Amino acid sequence: MLTAKFDQLVKQLRVLPGVGQKSAQRMALHLLTKKRPQGMALAQALDDAMRDIVECQRCHSFSDDAVCPLCQDPRRDDGLLCVVETAADVMAIEQTAGYRGRYFVLGGHLSPIDGISADDLNIDQLVWRVKQEPVGELILATGTTVEGQTTAHFISEAVSRHVDKITRLAQGVPMGGELEYLDSMTLGQAMQNRSFL
Amino acid sequence: MLTAKFDQLVKQLRVLPGVGQKSAQRMALHLLTKKRPQGMALAQALDDAMRDIVECQRCHSFSDDAVCPLCQDPRRDDGLLCVVETAADVMAIEQTAGYRGRYFVLGGHLSPIDGISADDLNIDQLVWRVKQEPVGELILATGTTVEGQTTAHFISEAVSRHVDKITRLAQGVPMGGELEYLDSMTLGQAMQNRSFL
Ligand SMILES: [Zn+2]
Ligand SMILES: [Zn+2]
Numbered sequence: 001m002l003t004a005k006f007d008q009l010v011k012q013l014r015v016l017p018g019v020g021q022k023s024a025q026r027m028a029l030h031l032l033t034k035k036r037p038q039g040m041a042l043a044q045a046l047d048d049a050m051r052d053i054v055e056c057q058r059c060h061s062f063s064d065d066a067v068c069p070l071c072q073d074p075r076r077d078d079g080l081l082c083v084v085e086t087a088a089d090v091m092a093i094e095q096t097a098g099y100r101g102r103y104f105v106l107g108g109h110l111s112p113i114d115g116i117s118a119d120d121l122n123i124d125q126l127v128w129r130v131k132q133e134p135v136g137e138l139i140l141a142t143g144t145t146v147e148g149q150t151t152a153h154f155i156s157e158a159v160s161r162h163v164d165k166i167t168r169l170a171q172g173v174p175m176g177g178e179l180e181y182l183d184s185m186t187l188g189q190a191m192q193n194r195s196f197l
Numbered sequence: 198m199l200t201a202k203f204d205q206l207v208k209q210l211r212v213l214p215g216v217g218q219k220s221a222q223r224m225a226l227h228l229l230t231k232k233r234p235q236g237m238a239l240a241q242a243l244d245d246a247m248r249d250i251v252e253c254q255r256c257h258s259f260s261d262d263a264v265c266p267l268c269q270d271p272r273r274d275d276g277l278l279c280v281v282e283t284a285a286d287v288m289a290i291e292q293t294a295g296y297r298g299r300y301f302v303l304g305g306h307l308s309p310i311d312g313i314s315a316d317d318l319n320i321d322q323l324v325w326r327v328k329q330e331p332v333g334e335l336i337l338a339t340g341t342t343v344e345g346q347t348t349a350h351f352i353s354e355a356v357s358r359h360v361d362k363i364t365r366l367a368q369g370v371p372m373g374g375e376l377e378y379l380d381s382m383t384l385g386q387a388m389q390n391r392s393f394l
Contacts, residue, residue, distance in 0.1 A: 002288060003261040005246045012242040015235040017227045018220060028246065029285045030214045032259060036247045038212040043243035045209040046228075049202045050236040053229055062229060064200040088226045091199055180226075 006032070058129075060105040060122050061087040070094075070103060077101045079136035083126065083155060085109050085143060088180035093141065096188035101139070104129065109147040110154055121151075123158060130162045137165040139194055144173050156197050167194045203229070255326075257302040257319050258284045267291075267300060274298045276333035280323065280352065282306050282340060290338065298336075301326065306344040307351060318348075320355060327359045334362040341368060 006028060013024035031039035055061070056068035063069075070076065070090070080101025084090055090103045106121045118124075130138065140155055142148040156166050170193030173182065203225060210221035228236035252258070253265035260266075267273065267287070277298025281287055287300045303318045315321075327335065337352060339345040353363050369387040370379060379387075 002259050002267075002284060002291075003250060003265060005242075005250050005261045006259055009242045009246040012235070012239040015228070015232055015239055016224045018223075023215060025288065026215075026285075027213045029283075029288070031212070031243075032246065032250055033283065033285075035212055038209070039243055039247040042209040042212055043240045043247065045202075045206045046236055046240035046243070049206040049225065049229065050233045050240065053200060053202050062199050062203055064202050068200060070199075086226075086230065087199060088223075088230075091222065091226070094199075180223075 056105075059090075059103045060107060060125070061090045061103060075100070078133070080139065081130070081135040081137070082139040082141050084141050084179065085148065085151075086180070089141065092180045092182060092184075092187060093191065096184045096191060098188040098191050101137075106142070106151065109142055109145070109151040111147045118154065118158075123155060126155065127158050127162070130159050135163060137167060138163045139167050139169070139191075140197060141169050141179065141191075143178060145176055145178075152197065166197045168197045169194050256287075256300045257304060257322070258287050258300060272297070275330070277336065278327070278332045278334070279336040279338050281338050282345065282348075286338065298334075303339070303348065306339055306342070306348040308344045315351065315355075320352060323352065324355050324359070327356050332360060334364060335360045336364050336366070338366050 009028045010021070010024045013019055013027050014021065016024075019027070031042075052064060053062050054064075054066070056063035056071055057066050058071040059068060061068055061070065077100050080099075081104055082093065082099060082101055083104045083106060084093070085106050085108055087105055090105060093099050093103075104122070104126055106123065106126070108116055108121055110116060110118065110121070138159060140152040142151045142155075152168060159166070169190040173179070173186070173190045179187065206225045207218070207221045210216055210224050211218065213221075216224070228239075249261060250259050251261075251263070253260035253268055254263050255268040256265060258265055258267065274297050277296075278301055279290065279296065279298055280301045280303060281290070282303050282305055284302055287302060290296050290300075301319070301323055303320065303323070305313055305318055307313060307315065307318070335356060337349040339348045339352075349365060356363070367390070368383065369390060370376065370384070376384065
């Protein structure tokens with residue numbers, strides 16, 4: 001609209017979730033008018049994150065290094081392992097500040113319709129891990145969607161010989177809800193009241 | 198929360214207008230999970246725009262070059278000059294697709310409270326321009342705030358010897374607006390300036 005570089009910026013800003021043409025224009029004008037150093041810092045942070053953030057070798061969440069801070073933290077309880085679908089779920093549970101165990105990220109849920117089978121998720125790695133390093137409790141914190149429930153049951157079968165105590169988050173997580181959008185209070189309660197599968 | 202580079206990205210995303218902690222996290226996770234090439238393209242577009250977009254020497258809007266496309270376009274009418282506060286206003290008027298003249302960006306409005314006087318705006322440059330290049334009509338499209346009105350009057354005085362026809366945008370009831378939600382000042386003005394159907 002104004003210049004080629006402006007148009008390019010507006011177009012690229014629209015890749016952000018929830019940002020349409022109008023907000024992208026507003027963002028571009030705001031940065032150009034008053035926040036150029038901050039705009040450059042954002043460009044740098046974006047580039048760094050996109051290039052350097054990798055998958056943690058142990059939990060498959062995001063990490064700057066081979067093993068993430070949550071896996072390295074010596075104060076976390078090794079006897080508790082919480083299995084989630086995505087790194088966003090790790091973040092959501094961490095924000096409740098009520099869980100002190102470890103995490104394991106599956107990378108999604110089983111979904112025959114979308115062609116996502118067990119091989120597409122980190123399920124083998126999870127089975128291998130609980131075989132090598134026994135845990136006192138495995139918390140299957142997948143979503144409460146049909147796919148999430150199916151995934152939990154599938155994992156439960158796969159690890160049953162290696163884990164005595166397998167639990168699910170308590171009722172309180174609304175059906176069809178994605179963990180990452182849940183408020184911390186509900187999520188924290190659900191973690192505290194988790195039940196046997 | 199997850200890693201230092203993730204936290205840094207979330208922090209920098211919050212410089213965008215309308216983006217709080219939750220949306221910044223959601224944006225970062227979305228890019229990292231599914232849109233890394235697009236995230237890098239956004240970083241590049243941001244950096245390019247912040248570094249390379251300058252002020253057009255003629256109209257003081259944004260430009261990739263010394264003179265912007267709107268000032269260079271030979272199909273625009275040199276006899277019409279529309280004076281606005283910001284480049285965002287140029288963009289808003291361009292989107293109506295109903296104006297084919299040139300623009301001049303003041304860089305704000307007079308505001309004694311904020312210490313913004315005529316010297317802080319491009320008013321001298323505007324006076325110089327209409328002296329050098331007479332225009333048939335000068336449209337003072339500054340805001341309808343007190344400051345915008347004051348700015349329009351100030352400019353009107355400053356250029357009166359050089360321009361015959363000075364106009365203001367029509368004030369009235371906005372399209373699709375319900376009368377009951379309109380402020381009484383606007384409604385009173387609209388009533389006073391009513392026209393034949
Ligand atoms: Zn990890
Ligand atoms: Zn220009």
